[in-house]
Amino acid sequence: MSSQVISRFEGRNYKMTITLTEEQKSVMIGSDDTCRKGHICDNETVLAPYHCLIYLQRDENRKSWKTIIQEKAMNPQKYVTLVNNSILEVRRKQWLGNNDEIKVGNGKEFIIFVFHDEFTRGVEERLIRVPESFNTRFKNECDEIGNGAHSIIYRAHDIKMNGSPKECVCKIVRISRNVTSISFKKLCQEPVILDSLKHINIIRVLGYCVDNDDPVRLLIWQEMMYGENLEKYINKVTTVNQKEWRFISSQILDALSFMHDKNIAHRDLKPSNIMWANNEHKILKLIDFGLAKNCNIESPDRDMVICGTPLYTPPEIHNASPSAIHDLYKPSVDIWAFGVCSFYFLTGEYPFFNEGELYDGDLLQDNIIKREIPKEPLRKRNIDEAIVELITDKILVKDPINRITAEGIINYFITTLHCNE
Numbered sequence: 192m193s194s195q196v197i198s199r200f201e202g203r204n205y206k207m208t209i210t211l212t213e214e215q216k217s218v219m220i221g222s223d224d225t226c227r228k229g230h231i232c233d234n235e236t237v238l239a240p241y242h243c244l245i246y247l248q249r250d251e252n253r254k255s256w257k258t259i260i261q262e263k264a265m266n267p268q269k270y271v272t273l274v275n276n277s278i279l280e281v282r283r284k285q286w287l288g289n290n291d292e293i294k295v296g297n298g299k300e301f302i303i304f305v306f307h308d309e310f311t312r313g314v315e316e317r318l319i320r321v322p323e324s325f326n327t328r329f330k331n332e333c334d335e336i337g338n339g340a341h342s343i344i345y346r347a348h349d350i351k352m353n354g355s356p357k358e359c360v361c362k363i364v365r366i367s368r369n370v371t372s373i374s375f376k377k378l379c380q381e382p383v384i385l386d387s388l389k390h391i392n393i394i395r396v397l398g399y400c401v402d403n404d405d406p407v408r409l410l411i412w413q414e415m416m417y418g419e420n421l422e423k424y425i426n427k428v429t430t431v432n433q434k435e436w437r438f439i440s441s442q443i444l445d446a447l448s449f450m451h452d453k454n455i456a457h458r459d460l461k462p463s464n465i466m467w468a469n470n471e472h473k474i475l476k477l478i479d480f481g482l483a484k485n486c487n488i489e490s491p492d493r494d495m496v497i498c499g500t501p502l503y504t505p506p507e508i509h510n511a512s513p514s515a516i517h518d519l520y521k522p523s524v525d526i527w528a529f530g531v532c533s534f535y536f537l538t539g540e541y542p543f544f545n546e547g548e549l550y551d552g553d554l555l556q557d558n559i560i561k562r563e564i565p566k567e568p569l570r571k572r573n574i575d576e577a578i579v580e581l582i583t584d585k586i587l588v589k590d591p592i593n594r595i596t597a598e599g600i601i602n603y604f605i606t607t608l609h610c611n612e
């Protein structure tokens with residue numbers, strides 16, 4: 192009876208292939224004294240020429256397999272095993288990784304095998320497979336270019352473009368330890384919302400589908416961002432000056448004002464979800480609309496806990512009872528997050544901690560709710576008083592009713608900061 196191949200060892204200098212499957216989980220291998228012939232045997236025996244055991248072991252969550260190699264030679268002077276040219280000591284066990292090279296022989300001459308992890312390859316191939324209804328439009332590559340708590344982002348190609356195929360990405364979400372079937376259902380809203388938001392500063396969706404085959408997956412093809420996200424960018428440049436802040440902010444605010452007009456809140460606005468379209472650092476786009484909410488639609492699944500990142504979450508959410516949280520998620524939460532980002536971009540600091548204070552979840556929540564937003568870190572960096580006031584007295588305002596809107600900030604840029612960029 193045939194069963195799925197989990198590990199494959201291909202002879203490099205000798206025509207021989209060894210496979211391990213759920214039915215055949217181990218083999219002994221070796222070479223004879225002359226190393227002209229490789230040997231395999233199904234039983235665990237340490238009689239010459241067999242001296243090296245290879246076997247499969249299920250990992251703790253029983254979802255994948257490890258392939259392990261162990262030297263069992265009783266006469267290690269005569270028989271040796273090398274993994275990637277390092278001697279495997281007698282009785283020592285080692286996990287094998289894809290493309291590891293295994294040599295068995297007498298120390299001078301060897302039979303060489305290369306290990307192929309067919310299980311992982313099979314899982315990844317199943318994960319990136321393009322469903323039939325989309326395979327004339329998109330091609331996915333086995334090339335991971337990013338990942339988050341809920342998804343993996345793979346390089347892909349839009350092959351139906353006029354002319355040559357255009358590079359894009361495919362974001363793949365699947366039910367897993369991090370994504371329950373309830374959160375999967377919510378995450379499926381991401382492309383639907385994005386499809387209704389065509390704007391230069393919002394990531395563009397090229398196509399999407401839910402594939403109900405095993406594994407159940409959501410596939411979202413999006414335009415490729417070639418630059419870094421603002422978290423990496425700020426780590427590199429430390430802080431931005433107020434001219435660059437205005438340049439960055441006006442793009443974020445254009446996107447926010449556009450989506451807030453439609454009563455859509457992003458709910459996870461933070462530097463890592465804002466990306467440069469390319470390395471020229473001209474165009475920024477908001478990404479990751481996995482938590483976005485259309486506040487016009489009454490959803491039967493009410494949010495009872497904070498969704499998003501606590502550091503960027505406003506006081507009304509931190510302070511709310513579970514039954515009240517859902518209704519408090521409005522576009523104004525993004526304005527607060529924009530204020531925290533602005534403070535961070537200009538100072539490299541967060542407004543909720545004193546210098547030297549360590550990050551602590553409870554302290555953070557307490558400070559977000561109660562602490563007055565400090566002006567000194569901004570003033571210390573010679574930021575214009577009009578910008579200091581905007582961030583601390585109009586944006587980072589505890590009561591969402593009194594918080595300025597995206598459009599209000601854009602108007603403030605024009606009327607008070609006198610800039611039209």
Ligand SMILES: Nc1ncnc2c1ncn2[C@@H]1O[C@H](COP(=O)(O)OP(=O)(O)OP(=O)(O)O)[C@@H](O)[C@H]1O
Nearest residue numbers: 337338339340341342344360413414415416479481
């Ligand atoms: N269109 C894109 N082009 C290039 N890289 C991207 C693109 N979209 C996402 N990425 C990369 O993948 C990472 C994760 O993407 P994304 O934030 O959408 O995933 P997620 O699973 O929703 O993340 P989170 O942990 O925030 O929930 C991003 O930080 C970014 O580095």
